Amino acid sequence: MLYHISMTVKLPKDMDETTATGIKAREKAYSQDLQRSGVWRHLWRVTGQYENISIFDCRDNEHLHEVLTGLPLYPYMEMKITPLNRHPSSIHEGDQ
Amino acid sequence: MLYHISMTVKLPKDMDETTATGIKAREKAYSQDLQRSGVWRHLWRVTGQYENISIFDCRDNEHLHEVLTGLPLYPYMEMKITPLNRHPSSIHEGDQ
Amino acid sequence: MLYHISMTVKLPKDMDETTATGIKAREKAYSQDLQRSGVWRHLWRVTGQYENISIFDCRDNEHLHEVLTGLPLYPYMEMKITPLNRHPSSIHEGDQ
Amino acid sequence: MLYHISMTVKLPKDMDETTATGIKAREKAYSQDLQRSGVWRHLWRVTGQYENISIFDCRDNEHLHEVLTGLPLYPYMEMKITPLNRHPSSIHEGDQ
Amino acid sequence: MLYHISMTVKLPKDMDETTATGIKAREKAYSQDLQRSGVWRHLWRVTGQYENISIFDCRDNEHLHEVLTGLPLYPYMEMKITPLNRHPSSIHEGDQ
Amino acid sequence: MLYHISMTVKLPKDMDETTATGIKAREKAYSQDLQRSGVWRHLWRVTGQYENISIFDCRDNEHLHEVLTGLPLYPYMEMKITPLNRHPSSIHEGDQ
Amino acid sequence: MLYHISMTVKLPKDMDETTATGIKAREKAYSQDLQRSGVWRHLWRVTGQYENISIFDCRDNEHLHEVLTGLPLYPYMEMKITPLNRHPSSIHEGDQ
Amino acid sequence: MLYHISMTVKLPKDMDETTATGIKAREKAYSQDLQRSGVWRHLWRVTGQYENISIFDCRDNEHLHEVLTGLPLYPYMEMKITPLNRHPSSIHEGDQ
Amino acid sequence: MLYHISMTVKLPKDMDETTATGIKAREKAYSQDLQRSGVWRHLWRVTGQYENISIFDCRDNEHLHEVLTGLPLYPYMEMKITPLNRHPSSIHEGDQ
Amino acid sequence: MLYHISMTVKLPKDMDETTATGIKAREKAYSQDLQRSGVWRHLWRVTGQYENISIFDCRDNEHLHEVLTGLPLYPYMEMKITPLNRHPSSIHEGDQ
Numbered sequence: 001m002l003y004h005i006s007m008t009v010k011l012p013k014d015m016d017e018t019t020a021t022g023i024k025a026r027e028k029a030y031s032q033d034l035q036r037s038g039v040w041r042h043l044w045r046v047t048g049q050y051e052n053i054s055i056f057d058c059r060d061n062e063h064l065h066e067v068l069t070g071l072p073l074y075p076y077m078e079m080k081i082t083p084l085n086r087h088p089s090s091i092h093e094g095d096q
Numbered sequence: 097m098l099y100h101i102s103m104t105v106k107l108p109k110d111m112d113e114t115t116a117t118g119i120k121a122r123e124k125a126y127s128q129d130l131q132r133s134g135v136w137r138h139l140w141r142v143t144g145q146y147e148n149i150s151i152f153d154c155r156d157n158e159h160l161h162e163v164l165t166g167l168p169l170y171p172y173m174e175m176k177i178t179p180l181n182r183h184p185s186s187i188h189e190g191d192q
Numbered sequence: 193m194l195y196h197i198s199m200t201v202k203l204p205k206d207m208d209e210t211t212a213t214g215i216k217a218r219e220k221a222y223s224q225d226l227q228r229s230g231v232w233r234h235l236w237r238v239t240g241q242y243e244n245i246s247i248f249d250c251r252d253n254e255h256l257h258e259v260l261t262g263l264p265l266y267p268y269m270e271m272k273i274t275p276l277n278r279h280p281s282s283i284h285e286g287d288q
Numbered sequence: 289m290l291y292h293i294s295m296t297v298k299l300p301k302d303m304d305e306t307t308a309t310g311i312k313a314r315e316k317a318y319s320q321d322l323q324r325s326g327v328w329r330h331l332w333r334v335t336g337q338y339e340n341i342s343i344f345d346c347r348d349n350e351h352l353h354e355v356l357t358g359l360p361l362y363p364y365m366e367m368k369i370t371p372l373n374r375h376p377s378s379i380h381e382g383d384q
Numbered sequence: 385m386l387y388h389i390s391m392t393v394k395l396p397k398d399m400d401e402t403t404a405t406g407i408k409a410r411e412k413a414y415s416q417d418l419q420r421s422g423v424w425r426h427l428w429r430v431t432g433q434y435e436n437i438s439i440f441d442c443r444d445n446e447h448l449h450e451v452l453t454g455l456p457l458y459p460y461m462e463m464k465i466t467p468l469n470r471h472p473s474s475i476h477e478g479d480q
Numbered sequence: 481m482l483y484h485i486s487m488t489v490k491l492p493k494d495m496d497e498t499t500a501t502g503i504k505a506r507e508k509a510y511s512q513d514l515q516r517s518g519v520w521r522h523l524w525r526v527t528g529q530y531e532n533i534s535i536f537d538c539r540d541n542e543h544l545h546e547v548l549t550g551l552p553l554y555p556y557m558e559m560k561i562t563p564l565n566r567h568p569s570s571i572h573e574g575d576q
Numbered sequence: 577m578l579y580h581i582s583m584t585v586k587l588p589k590d591m592d593e594t595t596a597t598g599i600k601a602r603e604k605a606y607s608q609d610l611q612r613s614g615v616w617r618h619l620w621r622v623t624g625q626y627e628n629i630s631i632f633d634c635r636d637n638e639h640l641h642e643v644l645t646g647l648p649l650y651p652y653m654e655m656k657i658t659p660l661n662r663h664p665s666s667i668h669e670g671d672q
Numbered sequence: 673m674l675y676h677i678s679m680t681v682k683l684p685k686d687m688d689e690t691t692a693t694g695i696k697a698r699e700k701a702y703s704q705d706l707q708r709s710g711v712w713r714h715l716w717r718v719t720g721q722y723e724n725i726s727i728f729d730c731r732d733n734e735h736l737h738e739v740l741t742g743l744p745l746y747p748y749m750e751m752k753i754t755p756l757n758r759h760p761s762s763i764h765e766g767d768q
Numbered sequence: 769m770l771y772h773i774s775m776t777v778k779l780p781k782d783m784d785e786t787t788a789t790g791i792k793a794r795e796k797a798y799s800q801d802l803q804r805s806g807v808w809r810h811l812w813r814v815t816g817q818y819e820n821i822s823i824f825d826c827r828d829n830e831h832l833h834e835v836l837t838g839l840p841l842y843p844y845m846e847m848k849i850t851p852l853n854r855h856p857s858s859i860h861e862g863d864q
Numbered sequence: 865m866l867y868h869i870s871m872t873v874k875l876p877k878d879m880d881e882t883t884a885t886g887i888k889a890r891e892k893a894y895s896q897d898l899q900r901s902g903v904w905r906h907l908w909r910v911t912g913q914y915e916n917i918s919i920f921d922c923r924d925n926e927h928l929h930e931v932l933t934g935l936p937l938y939p940y941m942e943m944k945i946t947p948l949n950r951h952p953s954s955i956h957e958g959d960q
Contacts, residue, residue: 001252002140003275004149005336012301013876013939028185035187042138043186044098044151047179047925048869048932048945053100055140060193060252061275061335068336075301081336083143083195083253083275089124090139091131097924099947101816108781109204109267143253144197144260144273156865156924157815157947164816171781177816179867179925179947194332196341205396205459220377227379234330235378236290236343239371239445240389240452240465245292247332275335281316282331283323289444291467293528300493348385348444349467349527356528363493369528371387371445371467386524388533397588397651412569419571426522427570428482428535431563431637432581432644432657437484439524467527473508474523475515481636483659485720492685540577540636541659541719548720555685561720563579563637563659578716580725589780589843604761611763618714619762620674620727623755623829624773624836624849629676631716659719665700666715667707673828675851677912684877732769732828733851733911740912747877753912755771755829755851770908772917796953803955810906811954812866812919815947821868823908851911857892858907859899 001057002041002084002096003064007077008051026072039067041094055084097153098137098180098192099160103173104147122168135163137190151180193249194233194276194288195256199269200243218264231259233286247276289345290329290372290384291352295365296339314360327355329382343372385441386425386468386480387448391461392435410456423451425478439468481537482521482564482576483544487557488531506552519547521574535564577633578617578660578672579640583653584627602648615643617670631660673729674713674756674768675736679749680723698744711739713766727756769825770809770852770864771832775845776819794840807835809862823852865921866905866948866960867928871941872915890936903931905958919948 034040042055086096130136138151182192226232234247278288322328330343374384418424426439470480514520522535566576610616618631662672706712714727758768802808810823854864898904906919950960
């Protein structure tokens, strides 16, 4: 089941460099695990912003919640979540 | 080059059934041609709304404008357009 | 799987009485069928407004979309859809 | 008498772990007491957010105010309160 | 129990004079009955606008809903409803 | 001359308890003096919020400004001010 | 007593030319009478918009309401009204 | 050439008294110089707010920018700037 | 003196084809005259929207108002006008 | 390919003078390099605000992202990015 997620990251201006680098590295590893397992289906960066747009494929709302709140950057993110359906005009097998 | 597009459709309440059916059929054919040619990369419906979320792959802004204004439903749509980049953490080959 | 839905109804001011009465009667019957089958779990009216707040229990996003777009009043409604999870502090068996 | 409440929690980023854990434990106990007594009728979590949606059953506005301002997390919450009525199409005995 | 209500009236520009005058007369009579019975506790006009601000004293949310939807101008009004409490610093006996 | 005022209070989270208690006590005394003198005509609390709704009766805009900026909590308040008129349908002598 | 008023005019697109010309002429005469009598203290046009910004000097809120609702274009205007005070740094005698 | 400016002042809560008093005194002197020279044509306070509404008469946009950014309180202000024209119905010589 | 203008065009859905074509042709001619004379310095289309972004070079606010209200499409446009200054870091001679 | 960018700068109030001066100098040098190379096509200041409006000419979205995130002031900016097209009525060779 698909969800459209936009995530905007707001790191505190006074977070020290080492802490920031560490969180970002863990975020990248976590994200790539989820991409490999098929849960994080698409991931794009919004041009010029510290924001991404993603498509998640989860079993249900509980699964999505667990995955999102596990993000190392989660405490610094604002999220907008939109449930998606297959579009009747889509011919792409993956759009579901 | 990728763009994220959300399209909300507002057909006039007094549009007659035949006209509406005709426009929607032309819209579907137009959309599927663009999907086959690789321009309309993804197409999802927003759950419970007369709205879709799409990813377009165009040569440049001119190409995108031409494609969008050619939509049979274009006069009845509100659009929000967001330029996208490949995300440095993405491992999906298609996310670019 | 639960969803929180708010529905605001805007009937055209010039809809004739008979048509309006007919749609509302079909809406009521449709709603009560869904309540009996367990899909429409809760239904409240917002005080002083032509608006309701509801909890739906659906198999997935596709199921929810099908149920909502089948509402006789759907063409005259604005909807806001929010996916829900069981809350870890809830002790009510039904809140899931 | 029913009220629809949405609560968004914003803990200060610099609140120390022990204090946060303590407040959350007291919040959970307080919430479950109110659920057992029938005042806090429903409690759901909004998927992916630090936010809940609840239905309260109170004697009147004074009762509701007293209950909400007694929440241990109250100083860190933004609330939206909506009075509810029984919906004439509802067949659920509990929706009132 | 008190509620703060703001009502903005938007009569259709093409409503004929006689109809408009009739509705307004019925609205005034209805309003003054409720004022006499103590339900409509205060009624002010917002300077320069076709809008009023009112305080209602009702038994509960059901009572308020019934009273508001009975207004002859109700189909042409936008309403904002805010539940009120006695303020601990108030010395006015009537502010409850 | 009447004005409708809504005041939302936002005390800094790090204000120490003694300072806060002192300001609130002075605010209460100041408010009750103004209520006794007839300037602060009505005072209600918004249910569940740290916000009040009030009706002031002042000689003119200068008088209102002087009274509001004298509030001990003024530096921590957001205010919305709306001039009011007697409503032609009001039968309450005090609503002017 | 001074008020700052912004007025935006929205004439219906289908109003016939003669009616529009007539209303505008009456509006101009009405406005100039009020300017001569000192009530309409200042009147400017917002560059590029069908909107004006004005300063009114009225005895009280009742007077302002009467003057504004008497505008021939009043049914086609949106208004924003802001009470003003003399500024303690002003040296202009007329700014009060 | 005229401009309508609204300025809202937000001094940091922790600015010490002496600094604040100093800035405000310099602001007042600066403002009165500009009023004497005819640049700052009108200056009013918005009732109950730490905000003013002003009319500036400048040679051009460059001149306005220079004057505004020279305000001692400029770093603590939010500004809204609206270019103005003489209104064809105005009879006041100064409204240009 | 420069101004940044965004213009969004909303033609009535029921405007007949001939009228629309005529207005658009007059708009194009008018626009190109102003471009040749140096007043309409830049003109771009917003990708995917019936909206343009322009830079105007006018003697003053009066000149700008006269030019904008003379646009054949003016009655169907929403405008946002922002005064501009030369930027101290600009090295482009034309950016003033 | 052209993009319209508005940048609003919000330096922390407690940034020390030397740091601020250093960043601004690097920003100016960086901006002028991009102007010389033809990437930063136009740069204007918004009158009275710490904000600029710019036109960028980039090969694609990736190029734009790289250029914007390289701005020394980038961490303190809010950006709004709008893709542009040549307007069919433009006669300026450079407007593409």
